Amino acid sequence: MPERDKNSKNQSLLENSAPDYAQIEKILGGSELLFKQLWDISVDGMRLTDELGNMIAVNEAFCKTVEKTKQEMIYQPFPVIYHQKEHDKALEMYKYDLQHNAIKTHFEHERVLWNNKKVWFDFTNSFIDLPGLGKIVLSIINDITLRKNAEIDLQKSKERYELLFNSANDAVFICHLDSTHHVEKFIEINNLACNMLGFTKSELTEIDFYQIIPPKSVYTIQSVIETLLSKQHTIFEIVLLKKDRRQIPVEISSHLFEFDNKPTVLSIARNLSDRRQTERQINESGKLLRDLASRLQDIREEERTMIAREIHDELGQNLTVLKMQISLISNKLEDHQSHLKEKLLSASKLIDQTVENVQRIASKLRPGILDELGLIPAIEWQSQDFEEHTGIKCNCTLPSEEFEIDSDRSTALFRILQEALTNVARHAQAQRISIILRKVNKSLLMEITDNGRGIKDSQIKDPSALGILGMQERAIVFGGEVMINGVPDKGTNVKVKMPLDDLSNLKNQG
Numbered sequence: 001m002p003e004r005d006k007n008s009k010n011q012s013l014l015e016n017s018a019p020d021y022a023q024i025e026k027i028l029g030g031s032e033l034l035f036k037q038l039w040d041i042s043v044d045g046m047r048l049t050d051e052l053g054n055m056i057a058v059n060e061a062f063c064k065t066v067e068k069t070k071q072e073m074i075y076q077p078f079p080v081i082y083h084q085k086e087h088d089k090a091l092e093m094y095k096y097d098l099q100h101n102a103i104k105t106h107f108e109h110e111r112v113l114w115n116n117k118k119v120w121f122d123f124t125n126s127f128i129d130l131p132g133l134g135k136i137v138l139s140i141i142n143d144i145t146l147r148k149n150a151e152i153d154l155q156k157s158k159e160r161y162e163l164l165f166n167s168a169n170d171a172v173f174i175c176h177l178d179s180t181h182h183v184e185k186f187i188e189i190n191n192l193a194c195n196m197l198g199f200t201k202s203e204l205t206e207i208d209f210y211q212i213i214p215p216k217s218v219y220t221i222q223s224v225i226e227t228l229l230s231k232q233h234t235i236f237e238i239v240l241l242k243k244d245r246r247q248i249p250v251e252i253s254s255h256l257f258e259f260d261n262k263p264t265v266l267s268i269a270r271n272l273s274d275r276r277q278t279e280r281q282i283n284e285s286g287k288l289l290r291d292l293a294s295r296l297q298d299i300r301e302e303e304r305t306m307i308a309r310e311i312h313d314e315l316g317q318n319l320t321v322l323k324m325q326i327s328l329i330s331n332k333l334e335d336h337q338s339h340l341k342e343k344l345l346s347a348s349k350l351i352d353q354t355v356e357n358v359q360r361i362a363s364k365l366r367p368g369i370l371d372e373l374g375l376i377p378a379i380e381w382q383s384q385d386f387e388e389h390t391g392i393k394c395n396c397t398l399p400s401e402e403f404e405i406d407s408d409r410s411t412a413l414f415r416i417l418q419e420a421l422t423n424v425a426r427h428a429q430a431q432r433i434s435i436i437l438r439k440v441n442k443s444l445l446m447e448i449t450d451n452g453r454g455i456k457d458s459q460i461k462d463p464s465a466l467g468i469l470g471m472q473e474r475a476i477v478f479g480g481e482v483m484i485n486g487v488p489d490k491g492t493n494v495k496v497k498m499p500l501d502d503l504s505n506l507k508n509q510g
């Protein structure tokens with residue numbers, strides 16, 4: 001019926017204050033027209049199928065859904081709308097179901113249409129009785145492909161998400177924050193989180209979040225939430241409580257986001273137990289190596305001291321005796337034996353030179369001055385010796401006050417100075433050098449500064465720089481440190497801090 005006519009009819013019924021239902025029933029009851037209109041304007045696809053499976057009527061919506069015209073389908077077996085390969089099976093099943101009153105009234109099914117298109121249909125079947133036509137099935141068919149595909153995609157992405165969530169190498173927790181920014185119960189936890197804390201998933205979703213936080217860490221959680229509210233992301237370390245109340249150290253990376261209209265926190269926790277264990281082992285083996293290196297240094301120092309003393313005392317004394325004997329022999333010689341006298345004189349000079357060499361070698365090995373007079377005179381002697389041998393001007397600023405330092409620390413400082421000076425001579429191309437030693441609080445500070453080309457950061461950090469490493473190791477043994485700094489073409493500064501601990505009483509070492 002044309003739209004305008006329909007409206008005018010409706011209007012006439014509405015205008016009537018007391019509708020004449022008998023009249024309405026008459027219009028509707030006999031109206032094939034009404035059925036035809038409903039059939040054609042329906043957005044649901046509709047089809048009537050007879051007992052043989054032939055379609056005896058299809059509406060417009062159905063034609064659109066299966067992309068065929070009425071003429072192509074009418075009086076044809078209903079499977080013509082499907083792909084060839086489905087024809088026989090579909091018809092057989094329909095006839096069987098009809099015979100056994102087993103036609104399903106409502107179901108969803110995926111089918112392949114005649115044009116190879118894959119579709120999901122929602123079927124609602126019912127029997128209608130049309131005189132003379134036997135059992136007729138009215139099927140209301142809707143194309144639900146879009147919805148179904150969306151559901152399938154959703155299901156797939158849910159599965160992917162669950163796989164990802166549960167196969168993560170770290171424990172993952174998701175929880176909401178309440179209006180007072182307190183953490184609510186967990187809304188999602190992955191398998192690893194359950195295993196890590198020794199709870200089942202349902203136990204973890206039931207318990208109060210604060211049950212897995214030791215009381216002393218509640219404050220940490222509060223400050224983490226504050227950071228999250230301002231920065232949306234934070235990484236922190238904390239201890240969690242397992243079901244059996246054992247503690248487990250973790251590093252947590254947390255993100256704040258909005259979910260279900262509530263502030264939500266996603267936390268990824270990494271178990272640090274293994275890392276802590278490895279750190280402990282590394283520290284222990286590092287300490288062992290350090291102790292070993294320190295012991296080797298001590299042994300080396302002891303050996304050097306012993307060899308220096310032996311050379312100095314034994315060789316020195318023997319040479320002195322030798323020189324005295326040569327002088328005795330020389331005195332006993334007659335005047336006419338002058339050529340022998342000359343030979344003895346040059347032998348005596350050679351002995352003097354050898355004595356000097358012996359002393360030099362001995363003090364190179366271990367300057368006796370360090371043991372006999374202490375650190376300050378040893379530094380003074382070393383700087384003069386350095387200046388003489390290298391021509392690099394050496395300026396010393398040493399404490400005038402007394403202070404006490406044990407021989408191990410003196411040795412360490414002296415050897416660090418020697419390495420720093422050797423480095424200046426070998427690498428710096430400097431003209432001047434300054435050595436400053438001063439006592440600050442309970443530590444001795446020694447600074448060696450040159451005006452050379454300046455060490456580079458990469459050279460300081462180079463793991464193969466064994467000289468620098470040796471300086472640092474010597475200081476670390478006593479809880480001290482060596483800081484090196486270079487400025488290109490300006491020079492290098494080596495700063496040594498050596499704690500004196502309980503040896504802080506001032507006492508003159510010079």
Ligand SMILES: Nc1ncnc2c1ncn2[C@@H]1O[C@H](COP(=O)(O)OP(=O)(O)OP(=O)(O)O)[C@@H](O)[C@H]1O
Nearest residue numbers: 423424427428452454455459465466467468469492
């Ligand atoms: N005072 C300095 N001025 C400029 N460069 C320096 C200075 N001291 C050290 N360097 C640079 O740092 C590097 C590392 O020094 P380090 O003392 O560790 O090794 P090295 O002197 O080369 O060898 P060794 O193991 O015999 O000491 C040197 O090779 C040099 O390039």
Ligand SMILES: [Mg+2]
Nearest residue numbers: 422423467468
């Ligand atoms: Mg060196």
